[in-house]
Amino acid sequence: MEPTIAPDGLRLAVARAFAPDGPLGQADAGYVPREVQLRMAEAVATAIEQRDALVAEAGTGVGKTFAYLVPVLLAGQRALVSTATKSLQDQLFFRDLPRLRDALKLPATVALLKGRGSYLCRHRLAQAREGATLPDRFAVRALARIETWAQATSTGDIGELEGLDERSEVIPLVTSTRDNCLGGECPEFHACHVMRARREAMAADIVVVNHHLFFADLALRDSGVAELLPTVDVAVFDEAHQMVEAGVQFLGQSLSTGQVIDFSRDLLAAGLQHARGLAPWAELAGACEKSARDLRLAVAGEWSDVRGLVKRRWDEASRGTELDEGLRALSDALHAAGQAASAVSEVSPDLPRLQARAAELAGQAALFQRPGLEGHVRWVDLTPNQARLTESPLDIRAMMTQQRAVARRAWIFTSATLGDDDALTWFSEAAGLEDATHLRVGSPFDYPTNARLYVPPKFPAPQEAPHNTMVGRAAAHCAAALGGRTFVLTTTLRAMKVVAEALESELDSLGSPLQVLVQGSAAKRALLARFQEGDSVLVGSQSFWEGIDVPGDALQCVIIDKLPFPPPNDPLVEARVKQLKAQGRDAFNDYFVAEAAVSLKQGAGRLIRTETDRGLLVICDTRLRQSRYGARLIRALPPMTPLETGEQALAWLRTLARP
Numbered sequence: 001m002e003p004t005i006a007p008d009g010l011r012l013a014v015a016r017a018f019a020p021d022g023p024l025g026q027a028d029a030g031y032v033p034r035e036v037q038l039r040m041a042e043a044v045a046t047a048i049e050q051r052d053a054l055v056a057e058a059g060t061g062v063g064k065t066f067a068y069l070v071p072v073l074l075a076g077q078r079a080l081v082s083t084a085t086k087s088l089q090d091q092l093f094f095r096d097l098p099r100l101r102d103a104l105k106l107p108a109t110v111a112l113l114k115g116r117g118s119y120l121c122r123h124r125l126a127q128a129r130e131g132a133t134l135p136d137r138f139a140v141r142a143l144a145r146i147e148t149w150a151q152a153t154s155t156g157d158i159g160e161l162e163g164l165d166e167r168s169e170v171i172p173l174v175t176s177t178r179d180n181c182l183g184g185e186c187p188e189f190h191a192c193h194v195m196r197a198r199r200e201a202m203a204a205d206i207v208v209v210n211h212h213l214f215f216a217d218l219a220l221r222d223s224g225v226a227e228l229l230p231t232v233d234v235a236v237f238d239e240a241h242q243m244v245e246a247g248v249q250f251l252g253q254s255l256s257t258g259q260v261i262d263f264s265r266d267l268l269a270a271g272l273q274h275a276r277g278l279a280p281w282a283e284l285a286g287a288c289e290k291s292a293r294d295l296r297l298a299v300a301g302e303w304s305d306v307r308g309l310v311k312r313r314w315d316e317a318s319r320g321t322e323l324d325e326g327l328r329a330l331s332d333a334l335h336a337a338g339q340a341a342s343a344v345s346e347v348s349p350d351l352p353r354l355q356a357r358a359a360e361l362a363g364q365a366a367l368f369q370r371p372g373l374e375g376h377v378r379w380v381d382l383t384p385n386q387a388r389l390t391e392s393p394l395d396i397r398a399m400m401t402q403q404r405a406v407a408r409r410a411w412i413f414t415s416a417t418l419g420d421d422d423a424l425t426w427f428s429e430a431a432g433l434e435d436a437t438h439l440r441v442g443s444p445f446d447y448p449t450n451a452r453l454y455v456p457p458k459f460p461a462p463q464e465a466p467h468n469t470m471v472g473r474a475a476a477h478c479a480a481a482l483g484g485r486t487f488v489l490t491t492t493l494r495a496m497k498v499v500a501e502a503l504e505s506e507l508d509s510l511g512s513p514l515q516v517l518v519q520g521s522a523a524k525r526a527l528l529a530r531f532q533e534g535d536s537v538l539v540g541s542q543s544f545w546e547g548i549d550v551p552g553d554a555l556q557c558v559i560i561d562k563l564p565f566p567p568p569n570d571p572l573v574e575a576r577v578k579q580l581k582a583q584g585r586d587a588f589n590d591y592f593v594a595e596a597a598v599s600l601k602q603g604a605g606r607l608i609r610t611e612t613d614r615g616l617l618v619i620c621d622t623r624l625r626q627s628r629y630g631a632r633l634i635r636a637l638p639p640m641t642p643l644e645t646g647e648q649a650l651a652w653l654r655t656l657a658r659p
Contacts, residue, residue, distance in 0.1 A: 010045045013074045013292045014038075024066075027103035034440045040067040043439045044412055047232055048075045053404065053411040053436035055240075055428055057418040057639070063415050065096055066237050072206065073106050077233035079206045082214050083548055084239035084246065086114070086159065092238075092251030093208045112157075112205035112229075114196055115213045120146070120156040121176040128173040131385055135169055142170040156193025158272075165523065168563060175467040179259070179357050180266060201228055211243055215250035218399065233409050239547075240413040241598060245398055246428045249573070250579065251399055252376070252392030255364040258385065260292035260330065264358050266350075267337055274348035279340040287333040295330055296387040299380045306382050308493070313536035313571045314378035327365045334362040353421035367391070375579075379571035394576055397432035404432075412438070416605055420636040443608075450614040451607060453640040454649040455624045462562040462621060468495045471561045471620045472502025474646075478557050478618065479503075479537045480512045481653040486557040487550075488539045489603045491564045499561060500539040507537075519544060530554075548603040551609035556656050558607045561634065562621040564599035565592050572586030597636040604637050616643075616652055 016022050018038045025031040040058055048071055052482050058064035069092075072079045083089045084090040093112040101108050129147065134140050142164060149161055158164065158171060176194070186192065201207045207228060218229075229235070237243055273280030296304075299317040303310050313550035318321060324542055338358030345352045366388050372378045382389040393399075404411060413433065419426035424438050456474070460467040467568040471488070486502065490496040500518045519540040531538045534555045538544070545564075566573045573591075582588040600619075607615045617640060624630040644647050 003530045010049050010075055011042050011069060012333065014045045014071050017041075017070050017074065018258075023103045023105070024070075024100075027099075027564040034063060034444050036444050037063040040064060040414075040439065040441050042583075044068045044438065045071040045075075047412055047437065048072070048077070048410045051408045051410050053433055054413070054439065055418060055424050055436045056414045056439040056441065057424055057435050058410070058414060058416060058441045059445075060416055060608060061443045061611065062441050064416075064485075065092070065238065066100065068238070068334055068412055070104070072234055072236065073100055073104055073108055075229060075234065076106075076108075077207075079230055079234040079236065080229065080232045081206060081236045081238065082209045082211050084211050085119075085244035086206075086210060087547070089114070089208050090110075090498070091161070091211050097206065097208070099125060106644065108205040109203070110206045110208065111197070111200040111243065112383045113207055113209050113213065114157065114159075114169040115210075115216065116181065116194045117171075117175050117177065117259040118158055119176075119193040119197065120150055120158060120174055120190060121181075121558055122150070122155065123182065123186050124180070125150060125174045128170075135550070139168070139359070140170050143174070146170065147176055147431070153561075155197070179263070180353070182353060185353075197259050198227075199369075202231070211237070211239075211246040211263070212250065214397075214522070215247045215396075216225075218403075219250050220295055229403070231409060234410060234412070235413040237257060237414070239415055241415040241417050241427060241602075243413070245575060247396035248392050251396065252390055253364060253367055254388055254390045254583040255361065255368060256388040257292040257296045260334070260361055260424055260584060261289050261386075262287035263334075263354070263361060264337075265291070267341065267354050270348065270354060271340075274350060275344040278344050278347075281340070284333075284337045284340055285450060287432050288330075288337055291326070291330040291333040291387075294622055295323075295326040298326040299387050299389070300382055303382055305609060310382045311575070312380040314380065317380040325433045327369050331362045331365045334358045334365070338362070339534075344382075359420075364389075372589075376576035377572055384517075389415075392572070394572070394579060395430040395432075397430065400431045416580050418597045420632065426594045426598055445608055445613075446637070447608065447640050449629055449641075450612075451638065451640040452616045452643050452649070452652050453634075453637065454616060454618045454643040454646070456618075456620060456622065456646065457625060457644070459620055461623050462553040462623075467504040467620075468561065470497035471495075471507045471559070472499040472504075474618070474620060475499065475503050475539075475559045476506035476510060477539065477650065478559060478616070478653055479509050479514055480507065481650045482557055482657050484514050484535045484537060485555055486537045486554065486559065487544065487555060487606055488559045488561070489535065489545055489606075489624050490539065490541050490561045492539050492620055495561055503537060503539065516627070524565060533618070544606075545599065547610055548606050550606070551613060553656075555557060555609075556613075558615065559618040559620065560600070560603050563596050563619075563623060565596045568592075589629070593632060600633055601636055608638070614656055616649060616656070618649065 015038065017024055018041060019188055024205060040056055040062060043056060045055055081092060083092065092439060097110045134143060136188050143468055146160065153160060158175065163358045207441060268285035270279050298310065303312065338355045341355040341358065345355060372391055375401060376391050376393055378391045383389065418424040422440060424436065428434050428436065455489060460470050475486060475488045488499055490499055496519060500516055504516045515536040517531055517536050517538045527538060530536065532550060577587040578589055604617050607617050624633060643652065
């Protein structure tokens with residue numbers, strides 16, 4: 001796409017586009033100009049013109065998506081747009097970009113690029129068809145559906161298959177990973193959906209990716225972003241508040257016992273299929289699998305029977321000699337397996353790839369036998385079936401500084417929540433963007449008129465045993481007064497269960513017919529669909545705090561159990577606190593309160609989604625009233641009218657409940 005206007009005219013073109021009689025207004029009869037949206041769009045245009053960095057926080061209702069897409073399209077320069085979620089990625093590609101491209105009458109080409117795990121692998125589908133052991137009849141039906149769809153799909157995007165559970169055990173059988181992809185040796189290479197998506201991305205004017213893909217590719221160079229980034233003039237990151245955690249997750253080093261077990265099973269299958277009798281494949285694979293399971297036991301300690309996910313500090317997991325011995329045994333087993341695969345590498349392209357996987361896994365095992373890097377933190381994630389050893393940087397400062405230094409381009413970072421001060425320190429500091437232009441654009445919604453905030457003056461403290469039960473009881477009275485239409489957001493899964501039980505019990509005692517929906521009882525999409533039918537209360541933890549859009553009367557009360565401070569015993573949190581203290585800073589104010597402010601804004605943001613929405617936010621934590629930092633956290637929220645008593649809160653809900 002050639003630039004369509006002179007660089008110094010971009011801001012003028014943006015202003016014309018957003019004018020009442022401009023192309024957006026002509027394309028949409030319901031279009032209403034918003035001053036805050038234009039301010040952000042002009043700031044984006046300036047960053048593009050000057051090839052500068054912009055960090056922009058835009059409140060709910062600003063219309064930030066159009067505020068950055070319109071300048072990007074009008075600039076006529078190659079652009080990369082990254083999001084935190086696949087749902088927003090799809091929304092940009094399938095809805096927003098085509099709509100704006102048509103309205104602005106621009107010939108831009110757009111491509112969607114996801115990770116390889118989102119695309120069908122024809123080669124692995126053929127293997128699954130021939131020899132996969134499927135766990136049940138549901139998996140058999142899912143594979144049959146995929147086979148039928150595979151004959152017609154042009155993109156290979158698994159997301160096209162409606163109703164296929166993203167947790168299905170069949171998906172890993174028909175998609176590839178960096179470890180098992182055969183690359184140019186694959187018999188289906190020329191028809192590969194992953195390679196086709198990469199080719200389309202390299203040829204497009206605007207490419208839509210997600211943060212996980214962006215960081216994983218910069219670290220592993222596995223999905224095409226590393227080749228794509230040098231060719232773009234503008235890089236936009238929406239939902240930027242999730243960038244730091246995504247970057248930390250992928251920019252570090254990790255060794256998973258699950259990876260080793262997958263390798264051992266692939267080694268056994270390939271060895272028996274292509275080189276039977278040429279090596280003791282069962283013995284070699286068994287040694288790898290046993291060493292992986294022994295390693296998990298070595299780092300688990302007293303947590304060997306863990307349920308769910310537990311993070312262990314490295315100094316706890318590495319006490320004694322068990323960890324070093326486990327890593328050495330794992331390295332020995334992997335070296336033996338790799339040598340066997342190398343000895344018969346000419347038999348099949350699967351075997352050289354397995355040899356490379358063995359070498360890479362052994363290299364990771366060797367890394368965790370050495371001291372950790374300065375400025376990094378190590379920990380162990382434990383689940384019932386595996387352990388993941390991780391060494392990670394504390395933030396993405398170094399990576400972003402390096403990327404910005406490589407070539408001069410425009411960098412745009414935006415979200416509804418990036419901090420609680422004008423410098424947006426919470427995000428800018430972690431991303432090395434203190435020198436960027438910072439913009440805060442408030443919501444155009446009338447919060448004082450349409451929203452109320454209630455913090456109970458007397459309530460059990462969060463650390464006291466009755467707290468979660470009282471949250472559930474309070475939620476029951478709110479939901480009963482409103483007739484459902486209530487979200488209860490908890491900070492932990494443990495609290496969620498107690499709150500849900502107390503909520504159900506109290507509703508029964510009130511004689512209310514409302515149904516209680518609990519995260520995990522069904523797929524997230526199904527729970528939201530059922531909630532929007534009415535007459536229910538939804539209780540959820542972290543996955544419902546953000547990215548949920550329930551506009552209108554379907555959701556009019558949001559209850560938050562307590563202030564969402566980071567868990568102090570989390571290894572990453574401990575390392576960040578230690579770093580701040582070493583710098584002579586106040587870790588509580590600079591880290592814990594700042595993190596809580598951003599999370600609180602995210603949760604509260606579920607309440608008011610349109611100009612006509614009305615609702616009540618309840619925060620069941622008296623520290624907001626009593627502590628020295630409470631005022632700071634309240635200032636971080638939208639300017640809702642405060643209520644002083646529970647009677648006032650229930651009266652407001654009854655007002656909302658009236659037809």
